[in-house]
Amino acid sequence: MTPKEALPILEAHSPPGETWPNHCRQVAKVAKALALASQEAGVNINPLRVEAHALLHDIGRSKTHGPMHGWSGYILLKKLGKPELGRGCITHWTKGRTAAEMARNSSFSTSFIQKVYAALDPPDWNIEDSILSIADSSVMHTTIVSLKTRHTDLESRYGKSDWITRTKDLAFSQESSLSKVLGRPVEDIVKPLHGHSLDDA
Numbered sequence: 001m002t003p004k005e006a007l008p009i010l011e012a013h014s015p016p017g018e019t020w021p022n023h024c025r026q027v028a029k030v031a032k033a034l035a036l037a038s039q040e041a042g043v044n045i046n047p048l049r050v051e052a053h054a055l056l057h058d059i060g061r062s063k064t065h066g067p068m069h070g071w072s073g074y075i076l077l078k079k080l081g082k083p084e085l086g087r088g089c090i091t092h093w094t095k096g097r098t099a100a101e102m103a104r105n106s107s108f109s110t111s112f113i114q115k116v117y118a119a120l121d122p123p124d125w126n127i128e129d130s131i132l133s134i135a136d137s138s139v140m141h142t143t144i145v146s147l148k149t150r151h152t153d154l155e156s157r158y159g160k161s162d163w164i165t166r167t168k169d170l171a172f173s174q175e176s177s178l179s180k181v182l183g184r185p186v187e188d189i190v191k192p193l194h195g196h197s198l199d200d201a
């Protein structure tokens with residue numbers, strides 16, 4: 001699982017005029033920086049896999065922009081014979097919620113949620129998932145920003161809701177946990193990238 005494998009798939013499913021493919025590229029840039037820093041800190045991690053998952057996390061947006069885009073992306077990659085590349089499609093949607101929490105706080109059926117979580121291999125949330133989540137929370141459209149800016153924008157676009165608040169809390173909690181693992185603030189690694197945009201690409 002490498003960016004070399006993921007990029008042609010992203011390119012083949014990028015409709016003209018859509019910004020989400022460049023959003024994916026920016027999320028991958030942040031995820032790569034965080035994965036490499038984690039590796040340097042001694043974490044057992046595969047930066048190429050993290051980057052590949054990030055590049056494809058929103059590929060379901062080629063099918064739908066609704067709440068099902070995560071699952072649609074996973075199914076798309078599964079149909080291509082590459083379900084292992086679709087982990088980020090699912091994890092950027094669940095964002096670290098357990099299956100029980102998803103069942104409680106979403107309108108999806110319990111059987112559907114069980115199917116979604118059964119697709120995760122390995123099943124448990126891990127540090128690579130946290131890195132993708134933090135990276136996704138660091139890119140507003142195609143601009144790399146602070147977690148605070150990204151979540152303020154989400155709240156203004158979608159309105160305040162329990163789902164959006166929980167998404168923000170999870171991102172900040174994952175950032176705090178990763179900072180402890182790294183021995184320095186995640187912000188120190190992402191800050192030099194703040195303001196980078198692919199809007200004109």
Ligand SMILES: [Fe+2]
Nearest residue numbers: 023027058136
């Ligand atoms: Fe995203």
